Amino acid sequence: MCGITGWVSYERDLVAERATVDAMTATMSCRGPDDSGTWISGPAALGHRRLAIIDLPGGTQPMTVETGEGPVALVYSGETYNYTELRRELAARGHRFTTDSDTEVVLHAYLEWGTALAERLNGMYAFALWDGRTHRLVMVRDRMGIKPFFYAETPDGVLFGSEPKAILANPHARREVTLDGLRELMAFVKTPGHAVWEGMREVEPGTVVTVSPEGVRTDVYWRLETRPHPDGKDVTIARVRELMDDIVRRQLVSDVPRCTLLSGGLDSSAMTALAARQLAESGETVRSFAVDFVGQTENFVADALRATPDTPYVHDVARASGTEHQDIVLDSGQLADPEVRSRVIRARDVPAGFGDMDASLYLLFKAIREHSTVALSGESADEVFGGYKQFFDPEACRARTFPWLVRMGEELGDDGDILTEPLSHALDLPGYVADGYASAVSGVERLDGESDEEYRMRRVSHLHLTRFVRILLDRKDRASMAVGLEVRVPFCDHRLVEYVYNAPWALKSFDGREKSLLREATADVLPRSVYERVKSPYPSTQDPRYHKALQESVRDLLAKPSHQVFDLVSRAWLERAVQDGTPQRAQSARRGLERALDLALWIDIYAPTLTLD
Template identity: 75%
Template sequence: MCGITGWVSFDRDLRAEGETLDAMTETMSCRGPDDRGTWSEGPAALGHRRLAIIDLPGGRQPMTAATPEGTVALVYSGEAYNFTELRRELTGRGHGFSTDSDTEVVLRGYLEWGAELAGRLNGMYAFAVWDGRHDKLVMIRDRMGIKPFYYYPTPDGVLFGSEPKAILANPLARARVRLDGLRELFTFVKTPGHAIWDGMHEVEPGTVVTVDRSGLRRHVYWQLETRPQTDDRDTSVAAVRTLLDDIVRRQLVADVPRCTLLSGGLDSSAMTALAARQLAEHGERVRSFAVDFVGQTDHFVADELRATPDTPFVHDVARASGTDHRDIVLDAQALADLDVRAKVIRARDLPMGFGDMDASLYLLFQAVREHSTVALSGESADEVFGGYLQFFDEEARNADTFPWLVRFSRDFGDDADVLRPDLTEAMDLEAYVADGYRTAVAGIRRLDGESDFEYRMRRICHLHLTRFVRVLLDRKDRTSMAVGLEVRVPFCDHRLVEYVYNTPWALKSFDGREKSLLREATADVIPKSVYDRVKSPYPSTQDPKYAVALQDHAKDLLARPTHPVFDLVDAERLRRAAHRDTPQITQASRRGLERTLDLALWLDLYSPEVSFS
């Protein structure tokens, strides 16, 4: 796992721009603490920071191949889980290898198949190839968007990077956010390709972007498609289990210590149990880690989102699977620490997080990194198998909008209520969301004979897999890579996603509960307590000291009335929230405090030019 960056300028020789390339590359140091490398030739310059996972001595980058027509150079971030099969096929086609790394397999694969290599890869990846034979840059991103990838067109070429910070380190990039960028920050809809920073774009999932002297072109090599599927219940359950066994086996491959992230929910418990069983075949024991909060289990109060604390279920799984388990227990002071908040914002490049859940995730990853370099996560199972409350909420199901927004509005209040009224009016978020929703559902194909209800559920599943999940995958990647931890997501394997997406909703919920297929497919390896447990989201602290700390930070901010955050935030609303009695601090008001503090720190860290046009 790594950080990549680069610059193509057809009007200059970039060998003279080493200082700028170094600056771009060094912004990726957290993503790749083990090694660095740069390469330049004529109009192309590539930078790489490496987190060594496979073939520790042999996977250095940028990696190049000399051909009679010119040099082909690669910078690659991610993992190709089928690299062994591809290597065997390429060897049969006459390719020689000097390393055991999957990076060289990707390079040789490009030499053999060009950009069509993308369709042959199974994994999570973002990579760029400078093809000196044709003076073109080829940028490729994995199907689900697990690994981030951004680019910024210039008058004579392009800048690119794993994260916006790499691009913003180049003087050609302008750190500006316009009104549409602000809208994206406050709507939670994740418009495909939108990078929030003005002039910057994402390489969309499942897409190849090619840049040459004639301009920039995009090609979609994979997208989620509707296909008929007639497997019965037993066949579907068996197919899911077969896929999961293969996926977990592939994703356990690493030359460094690996572990699992365990929450005690169905997703992470099933993944941990499968990993434990497979490692046991080789006499190994899986490590597992869970996040917890001081006093949370003893003083837990059930609410509409969370009926039970995680820890008892976590320990049930650890015992049943014989894992080497460790709880990472956090207190309110650590969660509210402004330095931690700043590190999270720096990791994301944007103030669009989840408050204490972002802080706890960062601190969890930081603690895990002391013991392991690779972690398997249960992320994305809810999107794949239909696990969220909104899948079973009639209002959310029937709303002509993104269904999670119905739940968010009900549970947390209006996320934009921290903004100045004039800015809220100018942003017109309701219209922005409505436009985004119409675009998102326009291309979802309905099967012949599909009932109205099944088609509505298909649309909801599609929206989660193409909009909602991308927010969470970006959060996971950016937060974990900020501490040099590679987190793998077995449930995002495109074979599983395609199969389950096209399974009718009646089968996805055949027992009247969420994630019926996953529960039944792993029933033999998970404890009964987990099998029976109702879905519970990622944990959030209930300690009132956390809310008090937020209020104290808000009061400090209010003491600086000229701070640029008050060009965006309604100071009077913030003042009321900062002085509210602790028992009256709702989830919505706490969320408003968190968003305001995030905005203020982002403005301090990035000094962006904010344009209301």
């Protein structure tokens, strides 16, 4: 896992711009603490920061091949899980390798198949190739969007990077956020290709972006397609288990210490149990880690989202699977620390407003990194198998909007109220969400003879797999890579995604519960307590001291009346929120307080030009 960046400028020799290329590369040091490299040739410059995972001595980048017609150079971030099979195939075709790294396999795969190599890769990746034979830059991103990838066109080329901060380090980049960028920030809908920063775009998942002197071209090599599902229940359950066994086995491959993230839910428990069983074959033990808060289990109060605390279930799995387990227990002081908030925003490049859930994830990953370099996560199983409450909420499924938005305000609190009235009017978030929804569902194909109910649930699944999951994958990647931890997501393997997506909803929920297929496919490795447990989202602290710390931070912000954040945020709303101490009001206001603090700190750190008209 690594950080990549680069610059193509067809009207200049970038050898003279090495200091700028080095500055862009340095912004990715958190993603790649082990090594650094740059490569410059005429109009092309590539930068790389390495987190060594496979072939520690041999995977140095940028990696190049001299073809006789010009160099081909690669900077690569991620993992290709089927690289050993590809290596054998390429070797049979006459390719010779000097390292054991997957990076060299990807480079030779491009030499053999060109951009068609993308269709052959199984993994999570974002990479860029400069083809000196054609003077073209080729940028490729994995199918599900696990690894981030951004670019910004310039008058004579392009800037790119794993994260916006790499692009923003170039003086030719714009640090501007317009109303459209603020809409994307506030709406929680994840528009494909949108990067918040004006003039910047994402390389969309499943696409190849080619830059040439003639301009930029985008080609789609994978999309989520509707196909018939001929398998019955028993065959489908068996196929899910077969896929999961293969996926976990592939993703356990590493030359550095690895572990699992264990929450005590069905997803992470199944993954951990499968990993433990496979490693036991070679006499190894899985390390597992979970996040908890001081006093959370003893003083837990059930709410609309979480019926039970995680820790008892975590320990059941750890005992049953024989993992070497450690709870990372955090207190409110750590979660509310302004320095932690600052690090989270620097990791995300935008003020996401997730508050303690972002802080705890960052601190969890930071603690894990002291022991492991690779972690397997249960992320995305809810989107794949249908685990969220909204899948079982008729109102949410029938609403002409993104299902997760229907009850978000009442469950998490509403942060839309924090905006000034003029800005709220100018943004027209309901209109933005409505347009986004219409675009998102327009391409969902319907099977011949598919019932209205099945097609409705297909749309719900499609929205989660192409929009919602990308929000969480970006969050996971930024928080983990901010501390140099590689987090792998087995449930995002495209083979599993394609197969389960096309299983009818009646089959995915055959017992009337969430994630029926996954539960039955892994029933033999799960403790009964976890098998019976109802879905519980990522934990959030219930400690009232955390809310009080938030209020104090907002009072400090209110003491700075000239701060630019008040061009966005209503002072009157914040003043009311910090004065109201009732538990009900405190919880409903918490999301807004988090958002206001994030916006203010983001402005302090990034100094964006805010164009509000």
